[in-house]
Amino acid sequence: MSPTRQAPGVRSEVGPLRTVLLHRPGAELRRLTPRNNDALLFDGIPWVDRAQEEHDAFAALLRGRGVEVLLLADLLTETLQVPAARDRAVELTCADLRLGPQLRRWLREHLSSLAAEDLAEVLVAGLRNDETGGQRTLVTALMAEDDFVIDPLPNLLFTRDSSVWVGDRPVVTSLAMPARKRETQLTGLVYAFHPRFAGVEPLYGWDREHVEGGDVLALAEGVLAVGVGERTTPAGLERLAGTVFAAGLARTIVAVPVDQQRATMHLDTICTMVDTDAVLMYPNIAHRLSARVVRPRDGDPSELEVGAPQHFLDAAADAMGITELRQIDTGLDPVTAEREQWDDGNNTLALAPKVAVAYERNTETNEQLEAAGIEVLAIRGSELGSGRGGPRCMSCPIARDPL
Numbered sequence: 001m002s003p004t005r006q007a008p009g010v011r012s013e014v015g016p017l018r019t020v021l022l023h024r025p026g027a028e029l030r031r032l033t034p035r036n037n038d039a040l041l042f043d044g045i046p047w048v049d050r051a052q053e054e055h056d057a058f059a060a061l062l063r064g065r066g067v068e069v070l071l072l073a074d075l076l077t078e079t080l081q082v083p084a085a086r087d088r089a090v091e092l093t094c095a096d097l098r099l100g101p102q103l104r105r106w107l108r109e110h111l112s113s114l115a116a117e118d119l120a121e122v123l124v125a126g127l128r129n130d131e132t133g134g135q136r137t138l139v140t141a142l143m144a145e146d147d148f149v150i151d152p153l154p155n156l157l158f159t160r161d162s163s164v165w166v167g168d169r170p171v172v173t174s175l176a177m178p179a180r181k182r183e184t185q186l187t188g189l190v191y192a193f194h195p196r197f198a199g200v201e202p203l204y205g206w207d208r209e210h211v212e213g214g215d216v217l218a219l220a221e222g223v224l225a226v227g228v229g230e231r232t233t234p235a236g237l238e239r240l241a242g243t244v245f246a247a248g249l250a251r252t253i254v255a256v257p258v259d260q261q262r263a264t265m266h267l268d269t270i271c272t273m274v275d276t277d278a279v280l281m282y283p284n285i286a287h288r289l290s291a292r293v294v295r296p297r298d299g300d301p302s303e304l305e306v307g308a309p310q311h312f313l314d315a316a317a318d319a320m321g322i323t324e325l326r327q328i329d330t331g332l333d334p335v336t337a338e339r340e341q342w343d344d345g346n347n348t349l350a351l352a353p354k355v356a357v358a359y360e361r362n363t364e365t366n367e368q369l370e371a372a373g374i375e376v377l378a379i380r381g382s383e384l385g386s387g388r389g390g391p392r393c394m395s396c397p398i399a400r401d402p403l
């Protein structure tokens with residue numbers, strides 16, 4: 001099946017997926033060491049060649065299902081061919097306060113001299129002190145040789161978090177962890193300058209209160225669920241709600257407090273949709289996941305009305321206007337459930353209602369999904385998973401067909 005281009009727009013979690021943004025992991029993963037992997041939010045040191053093979057297989061599976069796969073590095077390179085985008089990229093990168101004026105002068109000149117493809121590579125893979133061409137400045141002299149002058153972005157792999165489409169507008173998010181902050185400069189540039197997105201109006205949040213795409217689920221047309229926890233803050237949710245309500249992109253948001261810990265860093269690590277009326281949810285917390293419904297007060301998006309706490313499934317079903325949002329009960333014992341949740345067993349990517357991509361290693365969760373009538377497209381992820389993200393985290397849908 002050959003993919004056809006579709007106007008961008010995402011109005012559900014499970015509408016047939018038409019266009020998706022992925023990032024093939026590259027040199028930025030080769031920067032991970034046992035000394036920096038915690039700060040760079042990886043739980044190990046991935047075997048990069050194998051991670052690339054796993055990612056290529058993921059992309060091939062999507063293409064085989066008729067999905068158009070856009071790769072972030074290609075889009076970034078094409079974006080950096082636009083002079084205004086390149087100037088902005090250099091300006092943003094050189095604003096880092098660790099640089100000092102002398103090094104900044106050199107870096108500005110160096111980055112400006114690079115071809116678009118090489119500039120894209122440096123912005124993603126970073127630049128080490130010993131790669132500054134022997135610059136002798138106070139800063140380079142006092143930094144360790146292997147310190148980064150520009151930090152690498154290994155988590156760019158998780159394209160879900162650095163932007164999220166709400167209806168026909170991309171929201172460029174604001175990432176909470178220092179290691180990820182620069183990612184949204186790149187997605188922001190792509191949406192602002194790439195000819196593919198001419199005519200779309202991005203909504204910006206990258207210098208604002210924190211919101212991450214992994215916390216945002218499009219439950220139904222005009223209805224979002226937004227996790228609030230380690231990454232998305234209450235103020236970030238308030239900003240997002242006000243913005244999407246004012247733009248007429250949503251009418252209801254179901255706010256879901258999520259435990260502030262690494263295992264549950266985003267709502268999509270514990271809950272993803274696999275059908276128009278069904279979610280896969282981490283059983284160990286399913287019974288206590290609560291939510292509050294947020295709406296504009298009397299139609300005024302700057303004033304938010306916040307409902308009383310309810311069970312998440314009830315609040316979501318009510319907001320979606322359906323009688324029940326089904327939880328697919330994996331029936332796993334708590335230990336197996338905890339192990340598979342840690343390995344992103346609940347982090348599925350729906351390609352259509354009842355069709356979901358999942359990591360093959362979560363055999364018990366996948367068996368239960370299949371028993372519940374969901375077609376599971378299993379992918380390998382032993383290396384990709386060391387960054388603690390699954391198929392949903394590694395994909396940013398840009399177009400889904402309406403349901």
Ligand SMILES: NC(=O)NCCC[C@H](N)C(=O)O
Pocket residue numbers: 040041042155158160161177180213214215265266268269387388389390392393
């Ligand atoms: N939506 C997601 O859950 N994304 C996974 C992000 C993993 C990344 N290593 C992080 O800690 O931010």
